[in-house]
Structures are given as structure tokens and as C-alpha cells.
Amino acid sequence: MIKVAVTGAAGRMGKANIEALQMAEGIELGAAIVEPDSSLIGVDAGEMAGVGKLGVSVVGSLHEAVADFDVLIDFTAPEVTLENVRFCNTHGKKIVIGTTGLTDEQKTHLDKAAETSAIVFAPNMSVGVNLCFKLLEVAAKALGNDDYDIEVIEAHHRHKVDSPSGTALRMGEVVADALGRDLKECAVYGREGMTGARPRGEIGFETIRAGDVVGDHTVLFATEGERIEITHKASNRLTFAKGAVRAAKWVQGQETGLYDMQDILGLK
Ligand SMILES: NC(=O)C1=CN([C@@H]2O[C@H](COP(=O)(O)OP(=O)(O)OC[C@H]3O[C@@H](n4cnc5c(N)ncnc54)[C@H](OP(=O)(O)O)[C@@H]3O)[C@@H](O)[C@H]2O)C=CC1
């Protein structure tokens, strides 16, 4: 039985991850970690997540859980994730990271950590979004560089702190790579004012933050006379959490290296 620790256990994804673990076979919750000053310490993790008693008490640090897990599932915040990766690196644990909003510099820490640990790092763990990444590559290559304007539109709940979403940025990267463009050079974020006519090579990003939207992403390819839209809509967080649990099972079989959901789903 694979034992999993969930950090950010009281968060939206933390609770969904506990629920997904409870539904899965061959893998189970070993530890649930919240912030050190949380009033939830000592509470049963299953009761906290709304799935009934699991016999795992919530703790305030990974140190307290070191003997209780093989794989960490972390959906928290960038600095917290990096601290947790350092811990797993030192203690020989595998890692699944869903946190978004990491800077390029923070991502280089993951590259380094993957020399000694097996890590899955993906901005979106759902099967559907990862299939969309593949479809986007095919679409971008087929439509080419000359005719089609490309825009990435995403919508999320009012609590989301990073924008554009990690998924939207990855969609932009996939399309830019397929077209031989550098996203850093061609990305435009949220136009305003007298911006002028649209330059051909731009990839535009538009962000909506509203209510309880779980996560919608559309990539629009538009030219004179037609447009193509590739859209994914998540309707609950279990879709991400089931992907994270699948990744946890998979990464347990790896020694070192940095992987994403495309590796796990055979979409590379
Ligand atoms: N890859 C994917 O498929 C998906 C990725 N995400 C990403 O996952 C991340 C989390 O999202 P979400 O669950 O909605 O966010 P939440 O804010 O609901 O959860 C984040 C959790 O991290 C905890 N946390 C923050 N700081 C610390 C700390 N110093 N020590 C310990 N715990 C800490 C928070 O604790 P507290 O509650 O006490 O503040 C909270 O429980 C985001 O980056 C989001 O973009 C989200 C969905 C899918």
C-alpha cells in the first residue's frame, strides 16, 4: 500500500486530494499537513475533508509525518511547495506538485531537486486538459504561423491568487513551441487602451476571476472567415485530485527525474 502525505490539507485541493485518495485502491492517506498554527491540528483528516473518519490526525508539519508516507501531494503556494520539496529531497520521498504561479527561478529549484528525487509537476492534473495540450499542438502545427490569431482565455473562482492560470500559460507554451515562437517574446496580457491593430505573432491572454468557477480554458485560433476554439471546462476539483492520485501511484515507481501528466498519460 502506497502512503501519501497531503500538504495544504485544509485547502480546496487538499480536501479534494483526501477524498480522491479515499476512493482509490492500492494507495491511502498517511498524513495530512496544515499550517503550524492551524486550529485544525488534531482533527481527523477524513472528517475535515468531509469523507468520514479515516483515523489520520491532522498535523502541523511534514517533520511530524516523516515516517507516515512515501509520496507527497502538494497543492499549496510556491514558497511552501519549494520548502516541502527540500524536505522530501532530504528524506527520500517522491513528490506530486500541483501548485501554480512558480517563477522561472523557482522552477529551476525543481529541476535541481529532480536530480535526486522523482517529481511530477503539472499545472493541471485532469485528463481532459492534458489531452487539450496535445490537440493544441496538432492544431497549431496544422494552422501554421501566418493566418491565425491566437488567444488564450481562462476563468477561475474569485479566490485564485495567480494569473494567468498555470494551465493557460502552459497552453500558450505548447502553441508557441509548436509554431517555433518564444512565448516570452510574443505573449500579451490583458489589453487596455489604444493598443493599435493586432500584430500577427501575438499570443494574447485574457483572465476572468469570478464567483466559484472551478476552471475554464479556451484557446481561440481566428482568421478571416472562421475560428476554431479548443475548450476545457472543469466542473469539480475531483477531476484534478484523481489525476494527482494517479500521478502519486505512477511516481512511486520512478527513482529520479522531473515529469508531468503527459508522461503519465502517454501523451508525449
Ligand atoms: N495542478 C492542478 O491540477 C491544480 C492546481 N491548483 C493549484 O493548487 C494551488 C492550491 O489551490 P487551492 O487548493 O485552490 O488553494 P487554497 O488556498 O484553498 O489551498 C492552499 C493551501 O495551502 C496552505 N498553505 C499556505 N501556506 C502554507 C504554509 N506556510 N504552510 C502550510 N500550508 C500552507 C493553505 O493553508 P490555509 O488554509 O491555512 O491558508 C491552504 O490550505 C494553487 O497554486 C492552484 O493554482 C489548483 C487546482 C488544480
Ligand SMILES: O=C(O)C1=N[C@H](C(=O)O)C[C@H](O)C1
Ligand atoms: O487555482 C485553481 O483553482 C486552478 N489552478 C490551476 C491553474 O492555475 O491552471 C488548474 C485549474 O484550472 C484550477
